[in-house]
Amino acid sequence: MARSRSAELDRKKLFADPILIGTIVVLIAFLTLFILYPLAVLMVDSFITEEGPTLSIFQRVLAMPNFRTAIANTLKVGFLVGVLSTLVGLLFAYVEEYVQLKTKVMDGLFKVVSMLPVVSPPFVLSLSVIMLFGRAGIITRHLLGIPDNNVYGFWGITLVQTLTFFPVCYMMFKGLLKNIDPSLEEAARDMGASRWKVFTSVTFPLILPGLGNAFLVTFIESIADFANPMIIGGSYDTLATSIYLQITGAYDKDGAAAMAVVLLVITLIMFVVQKYVLEARSTATLTGKASRARMLITDNSVRIPLATICLLIAIFVVGMYICVPFGALFKTWGRDFTLTTKWFEQIFTRQQGFKAFQDSFILSLIASPITALLSMIISYLVVKRNFKSKGFIEAVSMLAMAVPGTVLGVGYIRGFSGGLFGSGILQGLYGTGIILVIVFIVRSLPTGTRSGISALRQIDKSIEESAYDMGANSFEVFMTVTLPLIKDSFLSGLVTAFVRSITAISAIILLVTPRYLLITVRINELAEKGAYGSACAFATILIIITYGAVLLMNFFIKRFGTSRAFVEEED
Amino acid sequence: MATEQKGVRLEHVSKIYQDPKTKKDFYAVHDANVNIEPGSFVTLLGPSGCGKTTILRMIAGFESPDEGEIYLGDEPINELTPNKRDTAMVFQSYALLPHYNIFDNVAYGLKLRNMDKEIIREKVIRILGLVGLEGMEARMTNQLSGGQQQRVALARALVIEPGVLLFDEPLSNLDAKLRVDMRNEIRRIQQEAGITAIYVTHDQSEAMAMSDEIIIMKKGLVAQIGDPHTVYYKPADEFVADFIGESNFLRGNLTAKDGASGVVTVEGNSIEVSSVDDDVSVGDTCSLVLRPEAAVLADEGVLPAKVILSRFMGHYQNYHVMVGDTLIKITDFNPKNHKIYDVGDDAFVAFTKDDVHILPTTGEKTA
Ligand SMILES: Nc1ncnc2c1ncn2[C@@H]1O[C@H](COP(=O)(O)OP(=O)(O)OP(=O)(O)O)[C@@H](O)[C@H]1O
Numbered sequence: 001m002a003r004s005r006s007a008e009l010d011r012k013k014l015f016a017d018p019i020l021i022g023t024i025v026v027l028i029a030f031l032t033l034f035i036l037y038p039l040a041v042l043m044v045d046s047f048i049t050e051e052g053p054t055l056s057i058f059q060r061v062l063a064m065p066n067f068r069t070a071i072a073n074t075l076k077v078g079f080l081v082g083v084l085s086t087l088v089g090l091l092f093a094y095v096e097e098y099v100q101l102k103t104k105v106m107d108g109l110f111k112v113v114s115m116l117p118v119v120s121p122p123f124v125l126s127l128s129v130i131m132l133f134g135r136a137g138i139i140t141r142h143l144l145g146i147p148d149n150n151v152y153g154f155w156g157i158t159l160v161q162t163l164t165f166f167p168v169c170y171m172m173f174k175g176l177l178k179n180i181d182p183s184l185e186e187a188a189r190d191m192g193a194s195r196w197k198v199f200t201s202v203t204f205p206l207i208l209p210g211l212g213n214a215f216l217v218t219f220i221e222s223i224a225d226f227a228n229p230m231i232i233g234g235s236y237d238t239l240a241t242s243i244y245l246q247i248t249g250a251y252d253k254d255g256a257a258a259m260a261v262v263l264l265v266i267t268l269i270m271f272v273v274q275k276y277v278l279e280a281r282s283t284a285t286l287t288g289k290a291s292r293a294r295m296l297i298t299d300n301s302v303r304i305p306l307a308t309i310c311l312l313i314a315i316f317v318v319g320m321y322i323c324v325p326f327g328a329l330f331k332t333w334g335r336d337f338t339l340t341t342k343w344f345e346q347i348f349t350r351q352q353g354f355k356a357f358q359d360s361f362i363l364s365l366i367a368s369p370i371t372a373l374l375s376m377i378i379s380y381l382v383v384k385r386n387f388k389s390k391g392f393i394e395a396v397s398m399l400a401m402a403v404p405g406t407v408l409g410v411g412y413i414r415g416f417s418g419g420l421f422g423s424g425i426l427q428g429l430y431g432t433g434i435i436l437v438i439v440f441i442v443r444s445l446p447t448g449t450r451s452g453i454s455a456l457r458q459i460d461k462s463i464e465e466s467a468y469d470m471g472a473n474s475f476e477v478f479m480t481v482t483l484p485l486i487k488d489s490f491l492s493g494l495v496t497a498f499v500r501s502i503t504a505i506s507a508i509i510l511l512v513t514p515r516y517l518l519i520t521v522r523i524n525e526l527a528e529k530g531a532y533g534s535a536c537a538f539a540t541i542l543i544i545i546t547y548g549a550v551l552l553m554n555f556f557i558k559r560f561g562t563s564r565a566f567v568e569e570e571d
Numbered sequence: 572m573a574t575e576q577k578g579v580r581l582e583h584v585s586k587i588y589q590d591p592k593t594k595k596d597f598y599a600v601h602d603a604n605v606n607i608e609p610g611s612f613v614t615l616l617g618p619s620g621c622g623k624t625t626i627l628r629m630i631a632g633f634e635s636p637d638e639g640e641i642y643l644g645d646e647p648i649n650e651l652t653p654n655k656r657d658t659a660m661v662f663q664s665y666a667l668l669p670h671y672n673i674f675d676n677v678a679y680g681l682k683l684r685n686m687d688k689e690i691i692r693e694k695v696i697r698i699l700g701l702v703g704l705e706g707m708e709a710r711m712t713n714q715l716s717g718g719q720q721q722r723v724a725l726a727r728a729l730v731i732e733p734g735v736l737l738f739d740e741p742l743s744n745l746d747a748k749l750r751v752d753m754r755n756e757i758r759r760i761q762q763e764a765g766i767t768a769i770y771v772t773h774d775q776s777e778a779m780a781m782s783d784e785i786i787i788m789k790k791g792l793v794a795q796i797g798d799p800h801t802v803y804y805k806p807a808d809e810f811v812a813d814f815i816g817e818s819n820f821l822r823g824n825l826t827a828k829d830g831a832s833g834v835v836t837v838e839g840n841s842i843e844v845s846s847v848d849d850d851v852s853v854g855d856t857c858s859l860v861l862r863p864e865a866a867v868l869a870d871e872g873v874l875p876a877k878v879i880l881s882r883f884m885g886h887y888q889n890y891h892v893m894v895g896d897t898l899i900k901i902t903d904f905n906p907k908n909h910k911i912y913d914v915g916d917d918a919f920v921a922f923t924k925d926d927v928h929i930l931p932t933t934g935e936k937t938a
C-alpha cells in the first residue's frame with residue numbers, strides 16, 4: 001500500500017498550472033537568496049577561514065571581555081524586560097477584560113497605548129526618556145533638581161523596552177482572556193472562592209502557557225532590538241550594538257559575523273521554544289469562544305487600585321510620546337522653553353530633510369505592496385495548497401521572524417558586497433535602493449504572512465474549491481476569490497509593511513549608502529550627536545506619516561471592507 | 572441542456588490516506604468498480620466515514636486516486652485538474668462566493684469561459700428561473716435562507732452545463748420539510764436538464780426516492796450497486812440488508828436449490844423460498860432476511876414464536892417475538908382490525924416465500 005501514485009498525480013496537476021509553478025519557483029528563489037543565503041554566509045564566514053574549518057574566530061570573539069559582557073547584558077535586559085512587559089501587559093489586559101471601567105477616557109487611553117508602539121519609530125521612547133530624565137531632563141533636572149542624572153545603561157534600556165513591548169503582551173493576553181469561558185470562573189466564585197483565589201486557581205493556570213509565550217516573545221524582541229540600546233545604552237553594550245560597532249568601528253567583518261551567529265543562535269532557540277512549544281499550548285488550553293459576556297468586577301477595592309496603576313502607566317507612556325513634538329518646538333530643551341519652529345525649518349534647510357523623507361517614503365512605498373502581496377501569496381500556498389516544498393516556504397518565512405535585523409544586515413553585507421559567494425554575481429545589487437527594498441520586504445514578511453495565514457484559515461476551503469470546480473485556474477481563484485475575501489488582512493498587511501519599513505533601522509543602518517538618506521538613520525545620527533531638537537522634529541513628522549497611514553487604512557477597511565459586489569472589477 | 576451527457580467509470584479505484592493519529596496508511600476507498608450511465612441519477616450511500624465524499628472528490632479532481640483510473644465519458648481524467656474537468660459540484664456548505672451577489676455567483680463559471688455578456692445574462696436569468704429564484708439576482712448570499720442558498724449553489728453548477736453534476740450531502744443543512752421539497756426539486760431539474768448526477772447522502776430515504784441506482788458503501792468498499800428495488804429486496808449481504816431499512820436475520824441451512832428457489836431449514840422448520848443468492852449452495856448455512864413489515868403474527872404460519880413485546884404505535888403495532896433464540900421484530904401496519912397478541916402469547920410468524928431473501932452467512936453479527 002503506497003500513496004506514491006496520488007502524490008505523482010498531484011504533482012502532475014500542479015505542473016499543469018504554470019502560473020502556480022512559476023510563483024512557487026520565484027518564491028523559493030527569493031526566500032533562499034534573501035533569507036537563507038545571508039544566514040548561511042554568516043555561518044561560513046565564522047567557521048571557515050583560508051585554512052579550512054575552524055573555531056578560532058569564535059574563540060577570538062568569545063575571548064573579548066566586551067563581547068562576553070555584551071552577551072550577559074543582553075540576556076539580563078531581555079529577561080527583565082520579558083518579565084516586566086508580561087506583567088504590565090497582563091495587568092492591562094485583565095483590567096480591560098475583567099474590570100468595569102466603562103469610561104470613554106479609559107477606553108481611549110487603552111487604545112492609544114496599544115497603538116502607539118505600532119506607529120512610532122522604535123527609538124522614540126529612548127529620545128523622550130533622555131529628554132525627561134537625562135542630564136538636561138525636565139523631570140530630573142528641573143522638577144527634582146538632580147543635575148546629573150544618568151539614564152544611560154541598564155535601567156534606561158529596560159524602562160524603554162518595557163514601555164515599547166508591553167503593548168504586544170497586552171494584545172496577546174487580551175485575546176487569551178477573552179476566550180476564557182466565564183462560567184469556569186463563576187463556578188469557582190459560586191463555591192465561595194475570593195476574587196484573588198479565582199485568579200490564582202482558575203484564570204492564572206489557564207493563561208500560564210500564554211505567560212511563557214508572552215515572556216519569550218518580548219525576550220526575543222528585546223534581544224533583537226538595536227535602536228534603543230544604541231541611543232540610550234551609553235557604554236552599556238548589547239549584542240546588537242556590539243555587532244554594529246564591530247563592523248562599523250573595528251571593521252572586523254569575520255568577528256561581526258561570528259557575533260551575529262551567537263545572537264542568531266540565541267534568538268533561534270527562544271523562537272523555536274516559543275513557536276513550537278508554547279504557542280500551541282497557550283491556545284490549546286482554551287476552549288474557544290466565550291459562551292457569553294463576563295460579569296465585570298465592580299468592587300471598588302479592586303477597581304480603583306488596578307485602574308489607577310493602569311492609568312498612571314498609560315499617562316506616562318502618552319506623556320513620553322507627547323514629549324517628542326515638544327522637543328521639536330522648544331528652543332533649547334531643558335533651558336529655553338520658548339516655542340519655535342526653527343527645528344522643523346532646520347531639518348529641511350540644513351539636514352536634507354526633504355531628501356530623507358522622499359527616500360524613506362519612496363522605498364517604503366515600493367516595498368509595502370510587494371510585501372503585502374507576497375505574504376498573501378505565501379499564506380495562500382501554505383493554507384490552501386498542497387505541494388512538496390510548502391513546508392520549506394512556511395518554515396523560511398517564519399524563520400525570518402526570528403532573525404534580528406542586525407544579524408540580517410551583517411549577513412547581507414557579507415553575502416552581497418562581493419556578489420554571491422564573493423563571485424561578483426549580483427554584486428550590482430549591493431548599495432542600491434533595491435537591496436534596501438528587499439530588506440524592508442524580508443523584515444515585514446513574517447508579520448504579514450502570519451496575519452494572512454490566520455485570515456485564510458477562517459475561510460472554508462470549499463469556497464475556493466467551488467471556484468476551481470467552476471473552471472478557474474489557481475491564478476483566477478487567487479485573484480477573484482482568495483484576495484477579495486482577505487482584503488482587510490491584505491490592506492492591514494500593506495499598511496503594517498509600510499509603517500515597519502519607514503520606521504526600520506536595525507538592518508538598514510548597516511546597508512544604507514550615502515546615495516540614500518533615510519529618516520530613521522538621520523534621527524539616529526542626530527540623537528547620537530545630542531541634537532535632540534532636530535531628532536524630535538524628524539520623529540514628529542515620521543509619527544504623523546505613520547499615524548496617517550494607519551488612519552487611512554482604518555478608513556478604507558470601514559468603507560470597503562468585505563462583501564461588496566465586484567462591480568469595480570467587472571468593467 | 573447539457574451539451575453532451577457523460578457517463579462516469581471508476582476502474583479499480585483506490586484512495587489511501589494516512590490516519591493522522593496512528594500514522595498508518597489505510598484505504599479510504601478500496602478497489603471501487605463503478606459504471607455510471609450517462610444521464611442517470613446515482614446515489615452513493617453509506618455510513619459516515621465509508622468513503623463517499625472521497626469518491627466524489629476524486630471524480631471532481633480535488634483528490635488523486637492511488638490505484639485505478641477514472642473516466643469521464645471515454646476520457647481518462649486522472650491527470651486533469653478540477654478546472655479542466657467537465658464536472659460541477661454542489662457542496663454541503665454551499666460554498667457560495669460571499670463577496671458576490673447571486674447573479675455574479677451564478678455567472679462566475681460563465682465569465683471564466685469568456686462568454687459574451689448578453690449570453691451570460693440570458694443563461695443566468697433562465698437558470699435562476701428554473702430553480703425558482705427569479706428576481707433575486709442582486710441579493711448578496713448572506714441575505715438568503717438556507718434553501719435559497721442551496722438553489723443558488725445548484726444553479727451555479729447547472730449553468731455551466733457540466734457533463735456530470737456532483738452533490739455532496741447538499742440537503743443535510745436543511746430542515747426535514749425543506750429537505751423533501753428540495754430533493755424532489757433536484758430530481759426534477761436533473762431530469763429536465765438530462766445531466767448525469769452523482770449524489771452523496773447517508774439518508775436512505777433520500778437515496779431511495781431520488782435514484783436510478785444506489786451504490787452502497789461500507790468502509791471503503793462498494794457493497795452493492797443496484798436500483799432501489801434490488802438493494803431493498805435483494806441485498807447483497809447482511810450489511811446492506813441491515814443498512815437499507817430494517818431487517819431480521821434468521822440462521823438456517825439451505826437444503827434444496829433450484830435456480831433462485833429453494834428450501835431453508837430454520838430451527839427445524841422447512842421454509843420454501845424464492846429468492847436465493849447465487850453464492851449460497853445446498854448444504855451451506857445461510858441467513859434468511861425478513862423485513863419487519865413483510866411478516867405478520869398469526870395463529871398459524873411458518874415459524875412458531877413467543878411474543879415478548881407488543882406495543883401500539885398508532886399506525887402500526889410493534890412486536891418483538893422470539894423464534895428459538897432469535898429476536899424477530901414485526902411491524903403490523905393498520906392494526907385496527909387485526910388480532911392483537913399480548914406479551915407471553917404463543918403465535919406464528921407468517922410470511923410468503925417471496926417475502927424473504929436468502930444470503931450467505933457472513934459470520935459477522937449485524938443484527
Ligand atoms: N485528508 C484526509 N486525510 C486523512 N484521512 C482522511 C482525509 N479525508 C478523509 N479521510 C478519512 O477517509 C475516510 C473516508 O472519508 P470520507 O470523507 O470519504 O467519508 P464519508 O463517507 O464522506 O463520510 P461522511 O458521511 O461522514 O461525510 C474517513 O475515515 C476519513 O476520516
Ligand SMILES: [Mg+2]
Nearest residue numbers: 623624625739
Ligand atoms: Mg462526506
